[in-house]
Amino acid sequence: MINVALLSRWHVHADDYAKLAHENENVSIKLVWDENPERGKRWAEELGVPFRSHLESVLADPEIDAVIVDTPTNRHKEIILSAARHGKHIFTEKVLAFTVKDCEEIYETVRGNNVQLMVSLPRLTENYYLYAQDVVDQGLLGKLTTIRCRLAHNGAVPLEGKSTGWLPEHFFNKEECGGGALIDLGAHPIYLTNRLAGKADSVSARLLQTEGHDVDDNAVALIEYDSGALGVLETGFLSTGSPFQLELYGTEGTLLIEDQEIRMKSSKLNGEWVIPESLPEPHHSPFDQWVLAIVNNEPTTISESDVLGLTLINEASKISDEQGRRVATKEILNETTQIK
Incomplete structure (x- = not known):
């Protein structure tokens, strides 16, 4: 126990x-x-x-x-x-x-x-991500050129009697949180896109304080990857009804995921839109993987590289927004950093 x-x-x-x-x-x-x-x-x-x-x-x-x-x-x-x-x-x-x-x-x-x-980092264990990774690994999209990932909600839309919306007020405390929408909700698009596209080369970001909070409530980051792919990551606390979207575009095909709706078109198949008949079994949740690692020394599917890559994009995005420029990741990394 x-x-x-x-x-x-x-x-x-x-x-x-x-x-x-x-x-x-x-x-x-x-x-x-x-x-x-x-x-x-x-x-x-x-x-x-x-x-x-x-x-x-x-x-x-x-x-x-x-x-x-x-x-x-x-x-x-x-x-x-x-x-x-x-x-x-x-x-x-x-x-x-x-x-x-x-x-x-x-x-x-x-x-x-x-x-x-x-x-x-729970979305790395979900069946739709595992399906997307399989599609990329099989080369069904050809050379991956662009990934767009959006996750946003309305947590900061003011409510009657609560100017910060349904999110707790301390989620807008810059000292405690280190940021707003990007570092919190935007984490999911970041680590998903990192895993699918590979090692990041540079970051350009805009972190807006639309409602006047001390932290961003609407943000976009543009990531250039060593593979040549572009990542367009969108997040925010001011979007009512915004679905989760993960879109992959390549030289041979397109994969579109919107909440539970998934469809793909590939010139390596029949060139028509197809809906997968089944999805991979999801991995154990991060919590259960942690417990199994402690009890049975089982390996985890969420790695140090995933965690470091998430912080890397956040750190570079903050610099990019503050200084109004594209930030090369080599400005932050050292030769021993374990990011694949």
């Missing part, structure tokens, strides 16, 4: 991960810590477990095997490093950290202390 401590209810997905932990037969939630004691005590009462006010006592507790980190993103580095040094396995919400350098320091510490780290 993996005895888990929940570290903060700050993130909107914290309850989801608590539910996954509760439902997994290999996991037992033992206690809660939160940087906001009042919020943490309420959560602990709901879950029927103790609340601890001192993080160090949680991480030093020999009965705690692992932690689920849903703290403000600006606290990820210090907390995850400390957890790893105390020999705790770590599951955390994306992004891992604000810079590639900080991510590399975290992974070095994780490896040095022989613990399992998983960052939640």
